Amino acid sequence: MSTLLKPETVDHVRDVVAWAAAEETPLELVGSGSKRSMGRPGNAAHTLDMSAFSGISLYEAEELVLSAGAGTPIAGIYAALQEQQQELAFEPPDYGPLLGLPEGAGTLGGVLAANLAGPRRIKAGAARDHFLGFTAVSGRGELFKSGGRVVKNVTGYDLCKVMAGSWGTLGAMMQVTVKVLPAAEKLRTVLVFGCDAVQGVAALTQALQTPYEVSAAAWVPQTVAAHSNVGYVRESGASVAAIRIEGPGPSVEYRCATLRDQLAPFGATEELHGHNSAAFWREIRDVRPFAEPGDTRVVWKLSVPPQSGAKLATALAAVVDGEFYVDWGGGLIWLAVPEAGTGGNEAVRAAVAESGGHATLIRAPAELRSAVPVFQPQDPGLARLSQRLKEGFDPRGILNPGRMYPGV
Amino acid sequence: MEMPKPDDGVIARRREIATALREIVPGEGVIVDEDALRPYESDGLTAYKTLPLIVVLPETTEQVSQVLRYCHENAIKVVPRGAGTSLSGGALPLADGIILGLGKFKKILEIDYDNRCAVVQPGVTNLGITDAVRDDGFYYAPDPSSQIACTIGGNIAENSGGVHCLKYGLTTNNVLGLEIVMMDGEVVRIGGKHLDSEGYDMLGLLTGSEGLLGVVTEVTVRLLRAPETARAVLVGFPSNEAAGECVAGVIGAGIIPGGMEMMDKPAIAAAEAFVEAGYPLDVEALLIVELDGPEVEVDYLIDRVEGIAKANGAISIRVSNSEEERARFWAGRKAAFPAIGRISPDYYCMDGTIPRSQLPKVLTRMTELSNEFGLRVANVFHAGDGNLHPLILYDANEPGELEKAEEFGAEILKLCVEVGGVLTGEHGVGVEKRDLMGTMFTEDDLNQQQRVKCVFDPDSLLNPGKVFPELHRCAELGRVHIKRGEMRFPDLPRF
Ligand SMILES: Cc1cc2nc3c(=O)[nH]c(=O)nc-3n(C[C@H](O)[C@H](O)[C@H](O)COP(=O)(O)OP(=O)(O)OC[C@H]3O[C@@H](n4cnc5c(N)ncnc54)[C@H](O)[C@@H]3O)c2cc1C
Numbered sequence: 001m002s003t004l005l006k007p008e009t010v011d012h013v014r015d016v017v018a019w020a021a022a023e024e025t026p027l028e029l030v031g032s033g034s035k036r037s038m039g040r041p042g043n044a045a046h047t048l049d050m051s052a053f054s055g056i057s058l059y060e061a062e063e064l065v066l067s068a069g070a071g072t073p074i075a076g077i078y079a080a081l082q083e084q085q086q087e088l089a090f091e092p093p094d095y096g097p098l099l100g101l102p103e104g105a106g107t108l109g110g111v112l113a114a115n116l117a118g119p120r121r122i123k124a125g126a127a128r129d130h131f132l133g134f135t136a137v138s139g140r141g142e143l144f145k146s147g148g149r150v151v152k153n154v155t156g157y158d159l160c161k162v163m164a165g166s167w168g169t170l171g172a173m174m175q176v177t178v179k180v181l182p183a184a185e186k187l188r189t190v191l192v193f194g195c196d197a198v199q200g201v202a203a204l205t206q207a208l209q210t211p212y213e214v215s216a217a218a219w220v221p222q223t224v225a226a227h228s229n230v231g232y233v234r235e236s237g238a239s240v241a242a243i244r245i246e247g248p249g250p251s252v253e254y255r256c257a258t259l260r261d262q263l264a265p266f267g268a269t270e271e272l273h274g275h276n277s278a279a280f281w282r283e284i285r286d287v288r289p290f291a292e293p294g295d296t297r298v299v300w301k302l303s304v305p306p307q308s309g310a311k312l313a314t315a316l317a318a319v320v321d322g323e324f325y326v327d328w329g330g331g332l333i334w335l336a337v338p339e340a341g342t343g344g345n346e347a348v349r350a351a352v353a354e355s356g357g358h359a360t361l362i363r364a365p366a367e368l369r370s371a372v373p374v375f376q377p378q379d380p381g382l383a384r385l386s387q388r389l390k391e392g393f394d395p396r397g398i399l400n401p402g403r404m405y406p407g408v
Numbered sequence: 409m410e411m412p413k414p415d416d417g418v419i420a421r422r423r424e425i426a427t428a429l430r431e432i433v434p435g436e437g438v439i440v441d442e443d444a445l446r447p448y449e450s451d452g453l454t455a456y457k458t459l460p461l462i463v464v465l466p467e468t469t470e471q472v473s474q475v476l477r478y479c480h481e482n483a484i485k486v487v488p489r490g491a492g493t494s495l496s497g498g499a500l501p502l503a504d505g506i507i508l509g510l511g512k513f514k515k516i517l518e519i520d521y522d523n524r525c526a527v528v529q530p531g532v533t534n535l536g537i538t539d540a541v542r543d544d545g546f547y548y549a550p551d552p553s554s555q556i557a558c559t560i561g562g563n564i565a566e567n568s569g570g571v572h573c574l575k576y577g578l579t580t581n582n583v584l585g586l587e588i589v590m591m592d593g594e595v596v597r598i599g600g601k602h603l604d605s606e607g608y609d610m611l612g613l614l615t616g617s618e619g620l621l622g623v624v625t626e627v628t629v630r631l632l633r634a635p636e637t638a639r640a641v642l643v644g645f646p647s648n649e650a651a652g653e654c655v656a657g658v659i660g661a662g663i664i665p666g667g668m669e670m671m672d673k674p675a676i677a678a679a680e681a682f683v684e685a686g687y688p689l690d691v692e693a694l695l696i697v698e699l700d701g702p703e704v705e706v707d708y709l710i711d712r713v714e715g716i717a718k719a720n721g722a723i724s725i726r727v728s729n730s731e732e733e734r735a736r737f738w739a740g741r742k743a744a745f746p747a748i749g750r751i752s753p754d755y756y757c758m759d760g761t762i763p764r765s766q767l768p769k770v771l772t773r774m775t776e777l778s779n780e781f782g783l784r785v786a787n788v789f790h791a792g793d794g795n796l797h798p799l800i801l802y803d804a805n806e807p808g809e810l811e812k813a814e815e816f817g818a819e820i821l822k823l824c825v826e827v828g829g830v831l832t833g834e835h836g837v838g839v840e841k842r843d844l845m846g847t848m849f850t851e852d853d854l855n856q857q858q859r860v861k862c863v864f865d866p867d868s869l870l871n872p873g874k875v876f877p878e879l880h881r882c883a884e885l886g887r888v889h890i891k892r893g894e895m896r897f898p899d900l901p902r903f
Contacts, residue, residue, distance in 0.1 A: 022890045061659075061660060062764070063763055063765065064659065115609070121604075125577065129581050141890060142855075145850075146853070146857075148761075152761050152793040152833040153832070154834055154835070155837060155841075155845075156837065156854075156857050156875065159613075161580070161612025165608065205522055248705055248708050250708050306523050306601075356600040358606030379596075379597070381595075386607050388862075389608055408607075
């Protein structure tokens, strides 16, 4: 019999997990359930719903810290931050529409457990880089914590790092603390039209090698640009390389002007102002190009050395009949593949094995996510470490078992 | 502070061990002579000294792997060491353990501007990386004050910071890849030139693990393009509170400066006497705020910071107008430690972090403690992130003064934890703060951390006696103390 367990206190969580450990019965951990279709499908009989751990318990803007229940809806976090003109600098994406769900769902704990990051990853880091502390219950049913509520701390192992991106396989988080940062005063985007992927990434690279603190760098082919909600992009009739510049007003204007001059040899340039910039980068961040209703293609996310990105993606797309665009200055490839066979698994894995990096299956039917690895298979040495780490936190294998790798 | 009792059996086998190690690392790379061992007897925490059993200085990853495998098979403890500048005793030798020095790993293997990274060996100094790319306009961002000497391997182990880490992050935010050798000799590569991990973030876990999980033999770091300009503002305040308010005001205005450092009156006086940086001596607290970026940005932000400083009661404000002047502003802050060294036979450098709003309370209490212990204290403060470095002045030649200084230091760190802060912001736990871990962590917290240690080094041979106040056996930590029973949570909402 499947039950939904919704603990409201630390003791509840401890009791449930201890019980599950004793029974050796797996639990599926969820916040709001917005990322349930990511990862390897599980068959847990019981769902541990952490959404009762909700609410901001501490927010000190001038200290750059915020603590909240892991189940706090991310939308509530944004609202609080906006009041102080602050933000989560790692720009967590909203994969809702990509996964066929509504926009704006998700919890703070979920964002951290999935170690998400948006286009600003190249400058500001991922969730991992902003995760300061937590309390959690391990698979042993023990309450433990790591980190703190200050932004600089090296006391003991940095367990925030392993909790980030652990997809609920190491512990059930209850309270979390993150670093928050001021939002930029002004935002603009330099567009360069008409480059192919390799040339486009060359333009991004040149921009990233300037001192202008580029905060995002993406390239989209014309087929993707044509679906943008931003007129300048949609109506360009060309591929678009986009470079985001943020900061104080006069500085942003200066940097954009200089970059346009420097990038002119790559093609015609244009500049998006605040509103259009924000809309464009939201599309890139949330993988909107592959989130149109009715798009059932399999979607892969590849993290590779930035210089390998364009060539690898071009070759790969040709083999699997896919469509792709590039973020993180070439280091992130979003690839959509027709939903047939293994969704291009063999070709994707082979390409990544050659370039270095990793590929993750982000959108695929459950059958495919059972049939092929969702996360990049690891070398034997690293795989053994992962396995042992899991055992250290969850020896009975009851917390989201198998969500990442079989046996982990 | 007590270290684990040395194993006489191992000490008795010293010759045999040296011979075996010489088969792996030929020539000068194995040191047994007492005079030659002497330079390794302590690190930057010079109050503690132990002569190591043997020092071995391998030159290749393969040698590191063989040394570790040999030590693993023969149950010999190993302490990794970079430049030995740790201020927490992380590289303190063990009488029955070998020092594995990475000093010969000095090569920069690759500079890759297109991927904006460099691949280096762990013995390369922090500044050595920046030196190698400076002419091309790049740099490696984390900049500990010890950057001339400390190694990138040591930086990884300690997750070191620097005055620029408020804006540019700590070591952990600037590393992309590692090669490590585990205690059993297995070589594992983690990360690379790409971002984020495919599975658990082992890179993040290893960074800051104080040499307890693996020996770092290669590092890939992020390179950044250096800003076009930088200027600094030197602001004097009539009180520590006012300076603290100004820091809050700057961040509250949405400005994250390249650096934001604070010094209290005793630190200002010592620094000024030492380097004549031109610091005002009639102020209680001094703030250095550095803004970097394009000239238009820096000018714009300097204006705003000046305005915020005035609004918070600044009594002196100077803005650097040349590179030379900016360097002079920093000279005093950067020389603060040696400056203190000049006015006192010895000093003890602490490293707590506090929520910045607690600064006035902490400084007041520290003055009280200073009177109680009869020892002077000066403070330098990474103000933007709340990382406080109290420097306790003492004389090791006076019987009992070292112990008093340590007690005073422990009281300060407990105070940091009490007001919501932590024991260490960047120097690490090492042996120094090991026995204070219990003030911050419960036994369950510490046990969970030790289980991580067990993942990498189940026999606890790599740098034992550091970080954890009490070592439990991995077999014991692995046990699950749960019994099968009926549902124990009758009042839990269920659907
Ligand atoms: C004057 C002075 C100023 C300082 N300023 C700062 C500062 O501003 N910010 C800051 O963060 N720190 C500072 N420090 C502390 C120190 O310099 C750093 O902790 C530094 O990272 C240590 O590097 P190291 O090469 O000297 O390492 P060591 O002292 O040799 O070792 C430190 C630890 O790292 C381990 N280790 C070393 N190399 C390796 C390796 N290759 N693999 C695995 N483990 C290894 C050792 O076992 C030990 O636990 C300062 C120290 C001094 C003396």
